[in-house]
Amino acid sequence: MKNPRDLIKRPIITEQTSELMATKRYVFEVDMRANKTNIKQAIEQIFNVKVAFVNTMRMPAKPKRYGKHSGYTSEWKKAIVQLTAESNELEFFETV
Template sequence: MKDYRDIILRPVITEKSMKLMADDNKVTFKVAPTANKIEVRNAVEKLFNVKVTNVNILNTADKKKRVGRHTGVVRGFKKAVVTLAEGSSINLFGEE
């Protein structure tokens, strides 16, 4: 069995994810490429002591980026949007 800290890599901090967190009680995480919905649900419940109602997973695509005439690739990753039960919350920024 994988360790829960190996499944959840880091939170995704963007304008869209912050709006989802405030309005719909959804938290977005970057997860391991081999993780599935059940593993993500169990990892979030164990690490943060919250109740999860739904997990959606998607793979982001690679993106081409240019700097001058040089081109490169920003690798895609797997992310999970976790819906928390009513009354549950995750404090990502260490505020009380």
């Protein structure tokens, strides 16, 4: 397995994901090649918590225009991580 901090790129913090945090669900942008097992192990190592399950989805590239130039945004992968009931909340998100 790679370094866990290479698999988890950044947290995704929006209004919708903030509501999920009340039920101990956290959303992260992850490496495109990471699978659910790798993501689970990385979150457990980084934050010292127990993960119940992981849902992943690939976010497709979207067409964008800037004046007469057109192109696409990058494709990326999102992971929704559900912690077990015994786990503490992630300290990283407490200030949000």
